[in-house]
Amino acid sequence: MLNYKLLLEKAYEGRKNAYAPYSNFKVGAAVLAENGKIYTGCNIENASYGATNCAERTAIFKAISEGNRKIRAIAIVGADDEYTYPCGICRQVIAEFADENTEIILGKKSLEYIVKTFAEILPGAFTKEALQK
Numbered sequence: 447m448l449n450y451k452l453l454l455e456k457a458y459e460g461r462k463n464a465y466a467p468y469s470n471f472k473v474g475a476a477v478l479a480e481n482g483k484i485y486t487g488c489n490i491e492n493a494s495y496g497a498t499n500c501a502e503r504t505a506i507f508k509a510i511s512e513g514n515r516k517i518r519a520i521a522i523v524g525a526d527d528e529y530t531y532p533c534g535i536c537r538q539v540i541a542e543f544a545d546e547n548t549e550i551i552l553g554k555k556s557l558e559y560i561v562k563t564f565a566e567i568l569p570g571a572f573t574k575e576a577l578q579k
Contacts, residue, residue: 454559461473461488464492464501475488475521476486476520477505478517485506488501522552530554531552
């Protein structure tokens with residue numbers, strides 16, 4: 447069983463580094479890679495908006511750049527009073543490195559959380575398997 451609270455704590459640590467001067471909406475993420483290592487990320491905004499990178503992708507790209515190719519779980523924290531789900535682009539990036547059972551842990555204040563599978567947050571995902579048919 448995964449240590450959800452540890453992943454959430456790491457996501458909150460990542461959120462502290464968020465660069466969000468335009469939206470003031472700070473997000474943190476923590477990815478548990480197949481090798482057991484945790485990679486954190488934060489959102490990084492840009493004046494051109496299109497060059498902004500979400501916390502989930504930051505954490506995933508860190509894991510991938512270190513040689514990992516499989517995500518076991520990802521924890522995401524944003525606003526303290528509600529659960530922050532990954533955006534559509536992040537869901538597609540997660541799809542590249544996850545499977546339908548990868549756990550998505552959504553946290554809010556005081557480490558309250560809910561757990562979803564990737565299949566629950568992106569049913570019918572377009573994946574690399576679709577290209578092999």
